[in-house]
Amino acid sequence: MTVWSFDTETWLIQPGLLAPPLVCGSVATREPGSERLLDKAQARDFFRAAIAECDTHLVGANLAYDLGVMAADDPRLVGPIFAALDAGRLHCVQVREALIDIARGMYGVDPSTGRKLDDDEGARYPLALLVQRHLGLDITEDKKNPKAWRLRYGELDCVPVERWPSEAAEYPKRDARNTLDVFYQQEAIARETPNGGNLHAEADQMRAAFALHLASIWGMRTNGAAVAQLRQRVEREWTENRAKFQKAGIYREDGTKDSKRLAALVTAAYSGEPPITAPSDKFPSGQVATDRDTLLGSGDALLEELGKSGRVDKYKSTYLDVVEAGTTHPINPRFNVLVSTTRVSSDYQQLPQKGGIREVHEARPSFVFCSVDYGGLELRTMAQRAIWELGFSKMADALNSGLDVHTLAAAEFLGASYGELLAKVKAKEPVAVAFRQLAKILNFGKGGGMTGGSLVYNARAKDRVSFCLLAKRADVCGVERVVVTVQRKPKMVCRACVEVAKELDTKWLNAWPEQRELQHRAKSLTYGGGFSDVMIPGANILRGGCGYTQILNTPFQGLGAVGCKRAMWRVSREMYVDRSSPLYGSRLVLMVHDELISELRAQDSQRLHDAAERKAEIMRQAMREVTPDLAPAIEAEPALSRYLSKDVATVRDSSGRLLVWEPAKKRAA
DNA sequence: TGCGCCGGCGCC
DNA sequence: AAAGGGCGCCGGCGCA
Numbered sequence: 001m002t003v004w005s006f007d008t009e010t011w012l013i014q015p016g017l018l019a020p021p022l023v024c025g026s027v028a029t030r031e032p033g034s035e036r037l038l039d040k041a042q043a044r045d046f047f048r049a050a051i052a053e054c055d056t057h058l059v060g061a062n063l064a065y066d067l068g069v070m071a072a073d074d075p076r077l078v079g080p081i082f083a084a085l086d087a088g089r090l091h092c093v094q095v096r097e098a099l100i101d102i103a104r105g106m107y108g109v110d111p112s113t114g115r116k117l118d119d120d121e122g123a124r125y126p127l128a129l130l131v132q133r134h135l136g137l138d139i140t141e142d143k144k145n146p147k148a149w150r151l152r153y154g155e156l157d158c159v160p161v162e163r164w165p166s167e168a169a170e171y172p173k174r175d176a177r178n179t180l181d182v183f184y185q186q187e188a189i190a191r192e193t194p195n196g197g198n199l200h201a202e203a204d205q206m207r208a209a210f211a212l213h214l215a216s217i218w219g220m221r222t223n224g225a226a227v228a229q230l231r232q233r234v235e236r237e238w239t240e241n242r243a244k245f246q247k248a249g250i251y252r253e254d255g256t257k258d259s260k261r262l263a264a265l266v267t268a269a270y271s272g273e274p275p276i277t278a279p280s281d282k283f284p285s286g287q288v289a290t291d292r293d294t295l296l297g298s299g300d301a302l303l304e305e306l307g308k309s310g311r312v313d314k315y316k317s318t319y320l321d322v323v324e325a326g327t328t329h330p331i332n333p334r335f336n337v338l339v340s341t342t343r344v345s346s347d348y349q350q351l352p353q354k355g356g357i358r359e360v361h362e363a364r365p366s367f368v369f370c371s372v373d374y375g376g377l378e379l380r381t382m383a384q385r386a387i388w389e390l391g392f393s394k395m396a397d398a399l400n401s402g403l404d405v406h407t408l409a410a411a412e413f414l415g416a417s418y419g420e421l422l423a424k425v426k427a428k429e430p431v432a433v434a435f436r437q438l439a440k441i442l443n444f445g446k447g448g449g450m451t452g453g454s455l456v457y458n459a460r461a462k463d464r465v466s467f468c469l470l471a472k473r474a475d476v477c478g479v480e481r482v483v484v485t486v487q488r489k490p491k492m493v494c495r496a497c498v499e500v501a502k503e504l505d506t507k508w509l510n511a512w513p514e515q516r517e518l519q520h521r522a523k524s525l526t527y528g529g530g531f532s533d534v535m536i537p538g539a540n541i542l543r544g545g546c547g548y549t550q551i552l553n554t555p556f557q558g559l560g561a562v563g564c565k566r567a568m569w570r571v572s573r574e575m576y577v578d579r580s581s582p583l584y585g586s587r588l589v590l591m592v593h594d595e596l597i598s599e600l601r602a603q604d605s606q607r608l609h610d611a612a613e614r615k616a617e618i619m620r621q622a623m624r625e626v627t628p629d630l631a632p633a634i635e636a637e638p639a640l641s642r643y644l645s646k647d648v649a650t651v652r653d654s655s656g657r658l659l660v661w662e663p664a665k666k667r668a669a
Numbered sequence: 670t671g672c673g674c675c676g677g678c679g680c681c
Numbered sequence: 682a683a684a685g686g687g688c689g690c691c692g693g694c695g696c697a
Contacts, residue, residue, distance in 0.1 A: 118673090119689090256692080256693080257692070257693070258693090259676090259692085259693055259694075260693090260694085277675080277676065277677095278676095280674080280675070280676095281674085282673095282674065282675075282695095283674095283675080287675080287676075289676085289677095290676075290677080291676075291677060291678085292677085292678085311678080311679080313691085313692085314677090314678065314679065314690090314691075317690085317691055317692075318679080318689095318690060318691065336688085336689095339687065339688065340687075340688095341686075341687055341688095343681090343686095343687060343688075344688090345687080345688045345689070346688085346689080347689060347690075348689095349679090349680060349681075349688075349689080350678090350679040350680035350681085350688080350689070350690085351679080351680075352679060352680080353679090353680080373681095377681095378681085444685085445685050445686095446685075447685075448684090448685030448686050449683095449684050449685050449686080450684080450685040450686095451683075451684060451685085453684095454684080454685070458685095485683075485684070486685095487684095487685075487686085488684090489676095522684095523683095523684095526684090528682095529682090529683085547684075548683075548684050549684050549685050549686065550684095550685095550686070552684090552685075552686085553685060553686040553687080554686075554687090556686095557681095557686060557687065560681095561687095592680075592681065593680080593681045593687090593688095594681065595681085
């Protein structure tokens with residue numbers, strides 16, 4: 001087996017251009033002094049041979065980037081790249097570092113300070129950090145320096161390497177050397193780390209990383225007219241809001257927010273005892289809270305209005321410029337393939353459901369958006385985890401029988417029969433619907449360790465259910481307030497409501513007795529505030545240093561991610577290299593945890609139908625493999641649309657043929 | 670002016 | 682005894 005490190009230097013990344021033209025390459029083997037600079041032709045020759053050689057492994061830092069560059073340089077290499085990834089011959093020191101750190105319970109943490117690592121242009125483990133950690137060398141350079149050769153290789157394109165300044169020629173060689181040295185250091189460290197530092201999972205993560213990078217390169221377009229309309233509406237609302245609250249001094253003349261003034265107003269509204277935020281290093285006794293819930297509960301008309309005043313600030317600052325850029329270049333979302341639970345993170349995973357931001361994203365001409373998401377994925381992975389750990393799961397039984405687990409838990413709360421309650425839910429009887437809604441909060445939250453106080457807070461914050469009214473204890477509701485901790489922050493809630501919530505907790509555990517046992521185990525593993533390791537099933541990735549809630553949460557969240565990544569890889573492979581697949585020529589654009597969004601090539605309606613069904617079938621199949629005991633309950637249906645929207649639904653004609661969803665026509669005024 | 674921290678909030 | 686988790690991004694503030 002031969003191991004080479006491989007790195008490319010390219011023209012600059014630009015908006016819409018994430019795989020810019022190649023300029024040169026560099027390689028190294030383990031042999032000291034073996035590092036070499038390759039001109040463009042040599043880099044092509046080297047890569048073409050190495051990627052096809054089944055005994056050769058390539059190591060890179062953010063290798064997915066270099067793979068994208070080489071694939072764009074010569075599309076004939078796409079097939080061999082997919083094959084090499086399938087064979088597990090491609091490695092990335094950043095993915096490896098994440099896997100090792102997850103095993104140690106130190107993901108994204110600087111061990112010397114205990115603080116979170118800062119992202120470097122989206123990379124949590126930039127090469128400079130790894131070189132510092134493993135080789136003790138400082139190769140950080142001035143980021144602002146526009147003369148750095150790192151940023152100027154475009155200038156050297158087509159200049160013979162013999163005439164390059166020595167600095168420009170040395171830099172790639174140094175990176176290739178360092179990358180391979182880091183790789184071998186990681187090999188040694190992994191051997192000493194529990195579960196081998198999780199490195200057995202590297203190949204899976206590399207495949208996911210490449211599929212995601214291809215999605216980044218492809219990107220998404222937005223509709224110019226829709227963006228213009230959006231901007232007009234958002235900016236009008238924003239201006240109106242500013243004007244409304246400027247008088248009270250919450251906003252200054254220049255439009256910026258006066259947070260100190262707002263805090264003072266909140267303090268006054270709460271008669272000097274305002275809700276406070278979680279204690280931190282800087283503020284050991286917390287700060288005055290100014291979140292929406294605090295404002296809405298302040299009893300002050302203006303503050304309540306501010307709490308209700310919508311989210312246009314966020315829309316304007318976070319999304320408006322981005323989606324506008326999408327009218328001229330593809331928007332390139334950035335993905336981090338591996339966070340501590342094995343999930344993916346991205347800067348483009350939290351597009352608001354409301355507010356019209358999604359809707360400006362339009363499929364390219366001759367493509368159609370296809371979204372497929374798993375229904376109730378984490379309930380299924382939670383049930384699978386229970387079966388593996390305990391040998392049984394009532395939730396799995398219910399799901400496999402096709403029962404509605406929210407109605408089932410609600411029936412337990414009410415002491416009603418499932419059939420009876422289901423009929424009432426279907427008839428939209430308010431009490432039945434409300435209790436089902438309540439059960440949903442518990443089903444999704446309690447498996448992760450949520451307690452009664454948080455339940456009350458969540459139910460209230462989302463303005464859904466009043467516990468005391470449901471429990472016919474309105475007489476005591478709100479009389480006494482108590483502090484509970486919700487996501488590490490203190491919150492005031494009604495004591496009587498918390499009592500009701502505790503009764504529901506017990507009934508919920510009666511509905512799903514496996515959860516009582518899982519909680520018990522998590523408690524004993526963390527007795528006295530201790531930490532424990534937990535295995536993420538499916539990929540057998542060990543996550544170290546977990547507290548109570550992480551022990552409960554990580555396995556089912558991670559298992560879902562493992563299945564989604566596997567599905568994503570297979571879908572992408574057919575899209576890029578399998579000419580016999582109806583998916584060939586289509587492109588993945590986004591992964592949002594339990595959902596894959598693509599642009600399907602739409603030559604004709606039959607082909608479109610086949611592609612969408614194929615994608616959903618691959619997704620169901622992949623997830624069944626990682627949740628074998630829930631196989632009958634895995635659900636994933638395709639929905640087609642011209643633009644993104646939370647309203648998009650599966651639409652079929654009478655013969656079952658998939659149709660492109662269209663919004664309901666507005667009734668004439 | 671830049672940077673780190675914090676609060677707040679968007680999504681699953 | 683107590684406890685959903687996971688993220689990323691933005692603006693404000695305070696300090697250098």
